Amino acid sequence: MKRTTRLACALSLMLAASAAGAQxxxxxxxxxxxxxxxxxxxxxxxxxxxxxxxxxxxxxxxxxxxxxxxxxxxxxxxxxxxxxxxxxxxxxxxxxxxxxxxxxxxSPMVIISHADAPVRSPKELEGKVLGMSASESTAQMFPVLAALNGVDQKKINVIAPAVGTKTALFLQRRADAITGVTYFHIPPLEAQGAKVHYFSYADFGVNAxxxxxxxxxxxxxxxxxxxxxxxxxxxxxxxxxxxxxxxxxxxxxxxxxxxxxxxxxxxxxxxxxxxxxxxxxxxxxxxxxxxxxxxxxxxxxxxxxxxxxxxxxxxxxxxxxxxxx
The missing domain is CATH 3.40.190.10 (Periplasmic binding protein-like II)
Incomplete structure (x- = not known):
């Protein structure tokens, strides 16, 4: 009986090891x-x-x-x-x-601006400073937003913040607006007491x-x-x-x-x-x-x-x- 038990235990260990090895x-x-x-x-x-x-x-x-x-x-x-x-x-x-x-x-992509100086549409970005890095998803889709809404991108002063510094750029008011996504950028701005206005890419025709x-x-x-x-x-x-x-x-x-x-x-x-x-x-x-x-x-x-x-x-x-x- 003891031998049978030992064999059963050994078999269980072998099977467990096999399962682990199969990962x-x-x-x-x-x-x-x-x-x-x-x-x-x-x-x-x-x-x-x-x-x-x-x-x-x-x-x-x-x-x-x-x-x-x-x-x-x-x-x-x-x-x-x-x-x-x-x-x-x-x-x-x-x-x-x-x-x-x-x-x-x-699309949860948005344009975020200051509540006391809101940018209410893509066209209103002309003549403004926009924080946006080329590698970001929002930058990849921005030309679509601009084209759909008749925006002259040459009239927008785009500055590219270093990775992880976009929120600081906005809070320091070095940009009139920044690109972002609701779930990533709005919560930390809210947590730091910022009053913001934003509109979504989807609200202005970007169905992506x-x-x-x-x-x-x-x-x-x-x-x-x-x-x-x-x-x-x-x-x-x-x-x-x-x-x-x-x-x-x-x-x-x-x-x-x-x-x-x-x-x-x-x-x-x-x-x-x-x-x-x-x-x-x-x-x-x-x-x-x-x-x-x-x-x-x-x-x-x-x-x-x-x-x-x-x-x-x-x-x-x-x-x-x-x-x-």
Whole structure:
């Protein structure tokens, strides 16, 4: 009996070791330093959602969607969180990228100005100082906003703040306005007592999916099951965030304790982020599924605003194939 018990224990240990050994390492590059939208990814790690799918997910911070797109295109990181406008331009230039899980489907991009000197429309930016860095997703989409609203970009004085200094630039009133996204820029400005006015790109005609996860197409072709397992775990993580945003942020803090001091800011960012997670065309569909109509509208606007020379076949830009179960 003792021998049988010992054999059973040994077998259990072997199976556990085998399961641990089966964990496939996968690296994911964020679009920027950590902010609230990323919390569900850390929740997935913290709660073992990726581990349950046989994935050892390693999350690395980024320095702008343009850089993340390059890293994913080079397969340094097979998957990245990025702005889809940046991705679309990359695909037009030959980058092997494809969207696999759309997080922000209604553009949360905004122009933020001072409440006591508000900029109320894109046209009012002419003659003003605008803080905007070329590598940011908002800068990638700004020409579309300008073209749709008859804005002469040459009449805007654009200054490019260093990474992480845009909020300070605004608070010091060195810029009349800055580009931003609701979930990333509004909460820290609110936390510092700033009185702001803002309008969204979407309110002035920019119908573009803002961002989410994209993958290297060669990696996708070689690893379809890994991609499917990754998306399944990611969908569960974001659905959990919808149900309990605070739990996602707490999981992020457990994984990255240095973020504890930012907990309330991260929570506010995540709450705002989730408000942009769908469009009328994706109502009732699983989190992360995007619509062909939305992608087509985005491509049409990029062509009309001369951001790309010719239309791109929609099927080369995105797939919902990995988000089906």
């Amino acid at each position: 496939e390492k996968l690296s994911l590059r964020l679009d920027y330093s950590i902010y609230g939208t990323h919390a569900p990814l850390y929740y997935g790690v913290d709660k073992g959602l990726y581990k349950a799918e046989g994935i050892d997910l390693r999350i690395g911070e980024g320095s702008g969607s343009s850089n993340t797109a390059k890293l994913v295109a080079q397969n340094i990181d097979p998957i990245g969180f990025m702005d889809y406008g940046t991705m679309l331009k990359g695909v037009a230039a030959g980058m092997p990228l494809k969207a696999i899980f759309a997080v922000h489907q209604r 999916l803002e961002g989410g996860l994209a993958a290297n197409t060669q990696w996708l072709a070689a690893n379809p099951e890994t991609a499917r397992r990754f998306v399944r775990a990611t969908r569960k993580a974001y659905e959990a965030a919808q149900a309990d945003p605070a739990a996602s942020v707490d999981a992020l803090v457990r994984q990255r304790p240095e973020q504890a001091r930012n907990r309330e800011l991260l929570l506010r960012q995540l709450q705002l982020s989730l408000q942009a997670s769908g469009t009328p065309n994706t109502k009732g569909l699983p989190f992360g599924v995007s619509s062909e109509k939305d992608w087509q509208a985005m491509v049409d606007q990029f062509v009309q605003s001369n951001q790309i020379e010719r239309p791109i076949p929609i099927g080369t830009l995105y797939t919902n194939d990995y988000n089906g179960d």
